Amino acid sequence: MWRNYLSAALRNLSRNRLYAAINIVGLAIGLAAGIFAGLYVREELSYERFIPGHxxxxxxxxxxxxxxxxxxxxxxxxxxxxxxxxxxxxxxxxxxxxxxxxxxxxxxxxxxxxxxxxxxxxxxxxxxxxxxxxxxxxxxxxxxxxxxxxxxxxxxxxxxxxxxxxxxxxxxxxxxxxxxxxxxxxxxxxxxxxxxxxxxxxxxxxxxxxxxxxxxxxxxxxxxxxxxxxxxxxxxxxxxxxxxxxxxxxxxxxxxxxxxxxxxxxSSAQFPLEPPGDLKTVYAIAAVGILIVLIAGINFVNLMTSRASQRAVEVGVRKAAGASRRDLVLQFIGESLIHVTIAMLVAVAAVELLMPYFNALLDRSLSGDPTATIQFEYWRDPMLALALVAAVLIIGLAAGFYPAMVLSAFRPIDTLKTGIVRSAGSFTVRQLLVVLQFGVLVLLILATAVIHRQTQFALNEGLRIDRNQVLLVSFRDARTRQGFQEALREVAGVEAVTSSHTAPTNRGTIQLTAERAGGSPAALQFTPVDFNFHEFYGLQPLAGRLFSRERGTDAVPANATSAVASGDGAAQLALIVNEATVRTLGFATPDAAVGQILKIKEWSPDLQYSIVGVIPDFPVDSIRVAVQPTVYFVDQNRLSMISARLNGRAIPETLTQINRLWQRIGEPRPIESQFLDEYYGLLYTDVRQQARLFNGFTVIALIIASLGLFGLSVFSAQQRTKEVGIRKAMGAGTQEIMRLLLWQFLRPVLIAIVLALPLGAWLMQRWLSGFAQRASIEAWLLIAAGAVVVLIGALTVAAHVILVARWRPAAALRYE
Structure with missing residues (x-):
């Protein structure tokens, strides 16, 4: 009996190569995506578990x-x-x-x-x-x-x-x-x-x-x-x-x-050793992996049930020969398991081939260290191998159960008399499954668009500073820094130079307690900078002015060891604050803060600290964290970071000149430099990885959904061939037939859009709430996501719809 079932399953695969290919390819793509999602999620959830006694x-x-x-x-x-x-x-x-x-x-x-x-x-x-x-x-x-x-x-x-x-x-x-x-x-x-x-x-x-x-x-x-x-x-x-x-x-x-x-x-605490992950994103990736496998399973169910009438005679013969419904259910579930097993073998092979690209997608292969990459060694990992086998059984049984029940329910007398049986209710079920399938696709497209938008916001307009071609060079010795900085201005390819304590990041700033007249003490971040620091980064004052070399009170005196000591002849020290400081100190407006005197407990009580300007807030750390109240002051003794803006032409040659200059007048240690773009790129590694993952999963979901819709359109068009011939014989034109067929296929897609867009907007708004500064979800983004899905659905079925609509009535009427 089992040999007979296996022979029938293989014969059915061979006879219906197109549908078998769509089923197996769709399942394989979905399973591969599910494996990749599972590997990523397992990696994220396994942090520190290798440490004994963790x-x-x-x-x-x-x-x-x-x-x-x-x-x-x-x-x-x-x-x-x-x-x-x-x-x-x-x-x-x-x-x-x-x-x-x-x-x-x-x-x-x-x-x-x-x-x-x-x-x-x-x-x-x-x-x-x-x-x-x-x-x-x-x-x-x-x-x-x-x-x-x-x-x-x-x-x-x-x-x-x-x-x-x-x-x-x-x-x-x-x-x-x-x-x-x-x-x-x-x-x-x-x-x-x-x-x-x-x-x-x-x-x-x-x-x-x-x-x-x-x-x-x-x-x-x-x-x-x-x-x-x-x-x-x-x-x-x-x-x-x-x-x-x-x-x-x-x-x-x-x-x-x-x-x-x-x-x-x-943990959302500041100054972590490594950029943290996001638990919500891990859950989202896990859900996406499951949904993509679900989409592939929906394709399988749709195609199996849509072709039920093609196997009606086979079912009738088997029942007439004494096969029970239980035997037929086992046969068709067995066929489902064969499909899923073949698809899993293809998926495993694809994952093995694509693992280097997957690690590159997650920036895991840049160091060349094998311990930094995610591994897919199922032959060494019994739990992973068991998971793959369990997936075959669960998906095979789940995806095959409904088609098996539909196919085994045919009555022998009906199937043997006409050879054709219309499965009651199966069309409605298929429509609902298409709605679910494209609803998931809408969610993925919207998520991809929002994550991409937030990534661009984080790396561009959200920064509010000019970071283009800025090279950061670290120093230990202030005297060496000054000489190097002056020589750096003469290097061809260097447009501008400034220096600061930690430009423009928040690492290593000084935390001090400041108090305005009549106000309460507040902890502020104090950052030493050079005179032209704010001009260099394109920051214009909202009120007051920026630092100036011509004003003697704009810097800590040269003979003072720091801002703690006033030095001879110094009456006050100029400060520039950001908007967050204005709010923290209780000033109504930036203009109200200008000219105010601050008392700083840890510094000299004999020196006055006067606010001379207010600049806009800009994130100096991740935009997940609110901008901290920051105070800037000029202190040449504390500057340990040079910012050099390159002109963008012949950058390798410019960097070579800078290295030679370092060897000539810099410190004896190797030069430590980094482009500012690289620093911010590291801050948002997780966001960029999320964007890449969602891009990949969206493309996969698009391919699977399109394969399923294409398979359904081919079969449905064949089922309606006679109807098309009659309509054309009664005078219907090609365009009218096209509209009729397109509406049939696009109606569930439109329903999916209407249902999924509000849910997607709500979910992505919650995701964005994890950022202190974030982009907005505008109406055009929702409309564009829906339009893309409609376009994908229309293009998927358009070629076949046009072919069917142009059939001659005589050929169409002879079809059945």
């Missing part, structure tokens, strides 16, 4: 609340929180701080700039990472201890176990390799390949004021006794900072903890 590891975060401003959450904590946690809570087994610093690393003649982690001696007690060589328990116990990943060991030493050999950090600290660990996979927020003892770094921090921003940049982790209640710990941590340290009045600091498993997808 369930008991937590990160300390800090929330700062100041009067007149919303609470700000940071992924870092005050540097002494680690020791307070260990002293106050015995259930904390180990804790460690982590600083990530960009510095030069040298071995022999080879030197490179890279991110280096500086951590406490107990770091590897918290993170029990696998060691290749050395003892991680004592690896960071000495001030010169340094641990490398396998990749870093090969990079600097050309071997896997360089234990005892030395590296030089920042051309000043000689470090001894004490251990080597395995390369960290891509699904972690720990973005280092070199981690060193923080003893020297702590010595540098000692002379800094207690309320200095650098001391807030420690990422703090601890491992907790698994028997401890996290909720109880959180309650007892309330007021931890206030119990140990007093900060300026009006500033409230609270600490909280977050499981490391949740850092990637459930």
């Amino acid at each position: 369930e008991s590891i937590y990160r300390v975060s800090m929330t700062r609340q100041v009067p007149g401003a919303p609470a700000a959450a940071f992924s870092t904590a005050y540097h002494r929180v680690s020791e307070w946690l260990e002293s106050d809570f015995p259930e904390i087994q180990a804790s460690s701080r982590l600083w990530i610093v960009r510095t030069a690393v040298r071995h022999g003649e080879f030197e490179a700039q890279q991110s280096v982690g500086f951590a406490d001696r107990d770091f590897f007690r918290v993170f029990a990472l696998p060691a290749i060589a050395g003892d991680l328990a004592t690896a960071l116990s000495t001030p010169d201890g340094i641990v490398l990943t396998r990749q870093a060991a090969r990079k600097y030493f050309g071997e896997d176990m360089p234990i005892g050999k030395t590296l030089e950090l920042d051309r000043s600290a000689v470090m001894r390799v004490t251990a080597v660990i395995e390369d960290l996979p891509s699904n972690t927020h720990l973005n280092f390949t070199v981690i060193a003892s923080n003893a020297r770094l702590l010595q540098e921090l000692q002379p800094l004021p207690e309320f200095n921003v650098r001391k807030f940049e420690a990422h703090t982790y601890f491992s907790l006794d698994p028997a401890t209640s996290l909720q109880s710990l959180r309650e007892r941590m309330t007021g931890l900072i206030d119990r140990h340290q007093k900060f300026p009045p009006g500033i409230q600091l609270q600490v909280d903890v977050l499981p490391i498993d949740d850092i990637h997808l459930k």
Whole structure:
């Protein structure tokens, strides 16, 4: 019996090659998309799961609340929180701080700039990472201890176990390799390949004021006794900072903890080690993958039920020969499983071939590191292999059940008498399935358009600064910077130069407490800049003026070590603020802020700080975060970043000249430069990846839906051939027939548009609500999405509709 069923299934596939091809190709494309979506979702949900004991590891975060401003959450904590946690809570087994610093690393003649982690001696007690060589328990116990990943060991030493050999950090600290660990996979927020003892770094921090921003940049982790209640710990941590340290009045600091498993997808805190993901987007990608497989399944159901009448005689004969309905249901579900199995084999082959392109789509293959790519190794991953087999069974059974019930329900007497049976209700079901199919397509097209629009907004008009061809060069020594900056102005290809502390990003700004006359203290971000900083970035004042070299009070005096000291003959210091500062300090308008005097607690009380201008808000970090109240002042002693605008012509030659200039008069370390476009591109890596994924999935959904509609149009046109002949014989013209057939096929598409557009607009509005600055969803965008779907539907069936409408009546009437 089973051999007979298999023979009938293969014979049916061979006899109906067009429909079999549409079914298998559509299913294969849908399954491949589902596999890609599943791999992406699994990767996003698996962050930190490779770390032994990850369930008991937590990160300390800090929330700062100041009067007149919303609470700000940071992924870092005050540097002494680690020791307070260990002293106050015995259930904390180990804790460690982590600083990530960009510095030069040298071995022999080879030197490179890279991110280096500086951590406490107990770091590897918290993170029990696998060691290749050395003892991680004592690896960071000495001030010169340094641990490398396998990749870093090969990079600097050309071997896997360089234990005892030395590296030089920042051309000043000689470090001894004490251990080597395995390369960290891509699904972690720990973005280092070199981690060193923080003893020297702590010595540098000692002379800094207690309320200095650098001391807030420690990422703090601890491992907790698994028997401890996290909720109880959180309650007892309330007021931890206030119990140990007093900060300026009006500033409230609270600490909280977050499981490391949740850092990637459930943290919106500022200054993360890695750009976070978005849990809503992960769910959306999972839903899209399921919907695309659903679309492919809908095609299968539609084509199987639409061709039910073609197999009516076969069903009648089998029933007359004694086959029960159960036997027929098993036969047709078996055929469905054969279709899905073939489609899955094709899909798996396609995924294997396309994996390099998929990783490139997600920027995972740029480093050339295999640990950074998503793998599709089902032969090594039993769970993945089991998932593929389960998908075949579930999809095969689900997609084959309804067609099997329809086909097995035919009565032998009807099928053997006429050979043709019209399946009651099947046409309505097919119409509903087409509505669902194109409704999903509408949602995907709208989502793709909105995500693309938001991406362009984030990288262009949302920035509100002129970032075109801006090269950033980092410095350590202010005197060297000044000489390099002056020489840089003479380089051919360089149009303009300015400098600042962290231009124009928010990393490393100074957090100070300011107060206007009659107002409350407020925590503001203070950023040192050069005189022409705002002109360089195309920022015009909303009120007041910009800095000027001709005004003696527009800069910290040259003989002052910083803005804390006033220097001789200085009566005041000019400040430029953004709109967020105006709101935070309680000024009604930008004009009302100009000329006002601020008191800054941490700086000299003898020096007046006067607001001379107000500039527009512009995001210096991700547009997911509200623009922070920022104050700009001129202090040549604090500038460590040069911004050079290139003219865009002969850029490689210009960069070569800049490198030569660096070697001649720059610092001895390798030049550290980056285009501003690259920085903002990294900020929105996740948004750009989402845009690419939705672009790809939309194209796939479009292909599958078009294949299904084409298959239905071919079969439906064949079914209505006689009707077309009669209509033409009665005088109907070609255009009238075309309108009739097009309306039949486009009606469910139009219904799908009407139903899906409001839902899509609501869903994308919710997605956009995750951004502090965002583009709007305008009416034309909805209309365009609907028009694209109508056009796709019309083009899919147009060729066949035209062919049928032009048949001669005699040929059409002879068809049946």
